[in-house]
Amino acid sequence: MPASADEAPEEAPPAGSKSSPAASSRGRRSDLLGDAPSPPPLAPLQEAERILQADLKCLQFHPFEQAGMEYESVLKEIGGFGRVQKAIFLALSFTSFKAVLDLELMVLTLHESKFRCAQQNSSDYVAQNYSEHCRISRLVGDDTNFTLINETCTKFDYQHGDVISKSMVEEYNLVCDRKHYATGMMSVFFLGCALGMLFGTLGDKIGRKKILIVCGVTDLITTILPAFMPTAETQIFARFLKGFPAAVYYQGLLIMEEMTEEKHRAVLGNLYWLFWCVGYMFSGVVVYIFKEWDKIQLFSTVFCLNYIVIFIVVPESPRWLVLKGRVEEAVDVLKRIAKWNGIKWEHKVSKVKALDVEEEPTGNILDLVTYPEMRMKSIVIFFNLAMFAMCYFGLSTDTTFITTNIVLNVLLNGAVEIPSSFIGWLGSDRYGRKYTTVIITVLSGFCLIAVPIVPTGGVYNIVKAVVAMVGKCLLTTGYCIADVWAAEIFPTSVRNNGLFLATTLAMLSNIVAPVINTLSDVATFLPGLIFGITSIVSALSLLLLPETKGLPLPETVPSSEGLVRGRERQWAIETFSRERAQSLLDDDDMEAKKKGVMVELETNHRALHWEPNVSNNNHAENGNDDLSDFDSANSTAKLFERSRIKALADEREAVQKKTFTKWVNSHLTKESLQVDELYLDLRDGRLLLRLLELITGDQLPRPTRGRMRIHCLENVDKALAYLSDQCVHLENMGAHDIVDGSARLTLGLIWTIILRFQIQDVVFDRRDFSVASTAVPYMSAAPAGLAYSTPSAGRVSSGDSRLAKDALLLWCQMKTAGYANVNVRNFTNSWRDGLAFNAIIHKHRR
CATH class of the missing domain: 1.20.1250.20 (MFS general substrate transporter like domains)
Known part of the structure; x- marks a missing residue:
């Protein structure tokens, strides 16, 4: 926090500031020394047991029970990488098998075998070996008087000693001056793939599974089509269309990323392409068996049957559904996955339905x-x-x-x-x-x-x-x-x-x-x-x-x-949130820590049910009666101390929440707006942005339309970015903390805004403290380290005005005047001995 409790006469800073440990230690000493009245005998035990039960419950919480639900934790809840995700992985991975098969079959059937001119079979032409002959010599004249004329080949013979007996090169004579047709066919195929990938970007709008279905149907049609193309030009067009369904295997990879827990992504993201390798090798087997390009093309249609499996097994991405506010559908998908994985997840559904629905895509x-x-x-x-x-x-x-x-x-x-x-x-x-x-x-x-x-x-x-x-x-x-x-x-x-x-x-x-x-x-x-x-x-x-x-x-x-x-x-x-980030960064270490805390809390919980007679008898046999009595008394004192601190902290937080709510509403009522529940109403960031606009008079970025989590994060990000631009330091605070409804950090944010925009810039008339200045000699000079403000037009001169911090210091000096050994000159070492605190308290209790 940017300020301590010492800087406000009436309001304490939020829970978690530097003043809390000191107050707690003072309360602990007074309670243990007997300054505070003793509670009834059973009260500390019952209160401590309630606190420990709450601690155990907190350790067993799940993010889906919070206002800000974490998708990573949801995936872990429904199985992480269970049998459903494995089936989906296999079905989607097979799309890469089909994709590379189409590519390599095209490449192999476009392989150029050795060839020669077909005219060499005529008696007037010079015989040729199989090589790469684009021209042939023809004899003109008789045996005694002839001339060799080079002619361009119009027909070709191909060497069938290679694996393929009939290739597309042979079918359309893609050699010599038509060789560029083969290169163009592959380039046009990749152009179709590029347009298909561009179509895949619509997945953010219409959904991941719809892209899969459209690409699957297109793939089936364009796999059959090339086998019936009569010319090289129409074959090029067919290959262009064949490239269009290429988005299917990248879409499959994306769905796997969104349905798999983080710790499995590196494995599956790489193994996803294992089917690509298998398809790569299998293309050679297909060519070796079928040998003719049109039969090879028709055979590859068999692998389109996988799209039927995808249609049945693969659901829409729950992450995309939640992102689009289609919570009911996301719930159904998650329930179905959990059920197939053998996990009961129904009791969490009501929490998912609490999400707001997106207003705009x-x-x-x-x-x-x-x-x-x-x-x-x-x-x-x-x-x-x-x-x-x-x-x-x-x-x-x-x-x-x-x-x-x-x-x-x-x-x-x-x-x-x-x-x-x-x-x-x-x-x-x-x-x-x-x-x-x-x-x-x-x-x-x-x-x-x-x-x-x-x-x-x-x-x-x-x-x-x-x-x-x-x-x-x-x-x-x-x-x-x-x-x-x-x-x-x-x-x-x-x-x-x-x-x-x-x-x-x-x-x-x-x-x-x-x-x-x-x-x-x-x-x-x-x-x-x-x-x-x-x-x-x-x-x-x-x-x-x-x-x-x-x-x-x-x-x-x-x-x-x-x-x-x-x-x-x-x-x-x-x-x-710090806890979630650390658990993701060092999962194993955090699991060990969590188990350690669980063991410690359960041990303390068992201590609550300590039976004095049994314990004393056991220790009496060992001659340790006094030690037993001391340990039990000490344990009871600790439990009572803890319950007392917890009760005071809760009471303090409730007072802060009520005070800050009233302060926020004092500004929002100007726009007929109101905050009823501080932690919940500020989550979407809209009221937070409007509050900053009303306080500062600045025009902040417009809130993002939509009321789901991702929109809330964007709006709070805008508010925090504005505060950062105003040189407001927010330590260990992010948009997720406010959206998740963190009580401590929400109160801390409001307190920071009050300090920066309501207290720090306030200028007080020095004449209000003129009486105090004459009554207290050391108040006539400006406090060390504090400067006068530069007032704006219409205010009193700089010699007659002070910042709120100066005025607060003067107020403290006025209240402590006349107390022995109390000399308040700053907000640091003047308070270390505690006398100034006691003087102010005594002044107001008289």
Whole structure:
């Protein structure tokens, strides 16, 4: 608190200020020494037992029973990661299997086999071997007089010795002057993916599950469509549409993040992509079995059956429902999950229904660039995910990155990505997201640069394959962690927008990945050099982001502004209640402390039922009668002392609450507003903002419309930000404390506002104290260390006015005048001996 109890003649500061321990110690000494009347024999025991029962109950509280419900605790209540979450995880993870299968089947069926001109079968043309012939020589004339004329090939023969007997390249003759059609087909596919990701941002508006359903239906249609396209141009259009459902697997990742307890997110966020690796490898198996591209395409339709499972098993995100004020639906989802997990959760439902309903939707995408810290984080995340995606898909679309056998290349590419999920999980969970991602990605960049430089032939082929696999594995690991990291940095109100905008830009960057691969025709080292340097530069930029390991998810953009590099722990403590933040930051340690406190309280509770006769007899046998009597008496005294202190603290808090409520209403009544319950009515921040406007005359930011928790946090954040701009120091106080209805901190906030805007700036006429000045010699001069105020127009001159603090000191001097050894000159050492306090009390009791 900025002021102590000594600075107010009539009102004490809120509970928890520096004066409380002193008062408590004085009361304790007087009670134990017999100055206070003794209570009835059973009263202290009964009162202490009631207090201890309350303490035990407080330790067993749950955030859903508070005004501000914590979503993380709700997830823990309904199972954390029970069998329902596991089933949802499997169903949603399978969408990544289908996504990579579509991509790799397209890449494999666009693989260019060796070919030659079909005209060479005619007698007039020179015979050709299978290579990459775009022109053919034709004999003109007879055997003795002929001329060779080079002609452009119009038809082609393809070597069917490769795995694929009929590819799209063969179907549409995508070679020579039509080779760009194959590159364009992949680029257009990524363009469709980018638009699909952009569509995914609507998840903040219409819901996560609706996005899944729309993408599922679109995926089914666009998986069948390409098999029936007659020309290369229509096939390109079909591939553009095929990219549109790409949002489905990122939407699935987002739902898993919002339905999984924090301690499981690092694991699931990385293992989510395990199905991607399996799908990567399985694409080679499918090509090897079916061999013809149209049959391969139709077979992939089978995996769309997973959307039926998703429709049945996966519910709407409860976090999104609560955010949108659709509390009844959120309750139903949470009840259903708890029931399937075998947990009874019905008795908590009434508390959930107490939440207010949102009046206006949230999820403004401009918030990503409006706030400076959020803007910086967004730029870094957008850049990094775009570079990660470009490098990753550049390697994925290169069918000869590891080996020239396309099926083996796909199998190895998919296989090396399996350990990446586990490396990402263990690394990010143990060492954090930031440095794990940076180190791994930098190493992968050097590997990508080295791959084309390694010579070919003999043992060098093995070395090249190993370097390529290590580079691909490390790059995939960094990509996995970056996805989880981005989802944890974006606040809940814009998480969907931020994540899908990032992936949209990533998919747009993928458009150039196939083009970069074609640069190998110019110089073999160019693609690896570009991808490697890009990885290293993007990794170093990640050092600007904060670490999110062990932190709760930020809920609003204003509250996330304090989450910056180097201040992660402070942000958690300042933004959330201290107890909850510490428990999330060091869960194991806090659990041990909680158990220790529980044991101590239960031991004290058993002491309440002490039976003197039994205890005395036991000690008598050991010759310790006196010690037993002393211990029992001491225990009773302690219990009575504790009950007495608790009763006085409650009484003091009630007086403060009543006084501050009247003070707040004295200003709000000017606007026909009123506070009935101080701790509850200030929670939404609206009355707090209006109170500050009435007191200061300043125009504060308009309150956010809506009455749910996230809107309350935003409004209180605005009020606290204004106080901070006015140089008002608020120690250990955040928006969550006020929204949660913390009695001590709410009273402390009001007291701080009174001191800053009502007492500190008040100017008193010095002539009011003229009598006192003549009566007390040492009052004629200004107190040491106190300065006169500079009055505004219309007030008395500076020589005739004092600040309220000066006036208060003069009042104390006047009241203590005539008391021996009492000389009040300041609010520090003049009060240390207690005589000044006693003098003022004695003056008013006479």
